[in-house]
Amino acid sequence: QKEVEQDPGPLSVPEGAIVSLNCTYSNSAFQYFMWYRQYSRKGPELLMYTYSSGNKEDGRFTAQVDKSSKYISLFIRDSQPSDSATYLCARNQFYFGTGTSLTVIP
Amino acid sequence: NAGVTQTPKFQVLKTGQSMTLQCAQDMNHNSMYWYRQDPGMGLRLIYYSASEGTTDKGEVPNGYNVSRLNKREFSLRLESAAPSQTSVYFCASSEGSREDTQYFGPGTRLTVL
DSSP states (O other): OOSEEEOOOOEEEETTOOEEEEEEEOOOSSOEEEEEEEOTTSOOEEEEEEESSEEEEETTEEEEEETTTTEEEEEESSOOGGGOEEEEEEETTTEEOOOEEEEEEO | OOOEEEEOSEEEEOTTOOEEEEEEESSOOSEEEEEEEETTTEEEEEEEESSTTOOEEOSOOTTEEEEEOSSSBEEEEESSOOGGGOEEEEEEEEOSSTTOOOEEOOOEEEEEO
16 A cells, blocks of 8 residues: 555646645654645646644645544645646655646636 | 756666766755656655765665765666666755755656667
């Protein structure tokens, strides 16, 4: 079983929609979680990181961790075409999900 | 600042050939990493160097060697390339604490025929 499981999508939404991206993890040891955004043919770049539980907000982005269900989520409000990318969740720096491909249609 | 740079951007090899992927960072970071990214598999850590002079295996080290040449440079060598090593390779660097941000390079697309 992979450390972090992520639905690969693809996910397609209209501009302005709220997007929910999700991952599950298996290890309960101390951890922190990160969301990276990767544009086509580019390297990943960090969007947000958060510790084991709770929410963290940054502009249109909210990262949420549900420790009881081992579920991590990234919400994007008022999605824009420029948000079209692959989103990767990661646990404890080294363990990445497979990425979810998102397209925001104008 | 260029950040993390990787050379080459693209490479095609024949089975059995060798090559070295180069990575350099100009952010004075202590730690450097090599990942490969494959469809359906995500990013997987090959090797990392927590600090100059040290290297450690990651999740998928077989078939690869690394050299931390100095604080700026971290190279990845394929001694005898195999088709299974066809992938996109990313180098990354970070300051070196447990929870810090990794900065990724643009990647090298490698095809082994």
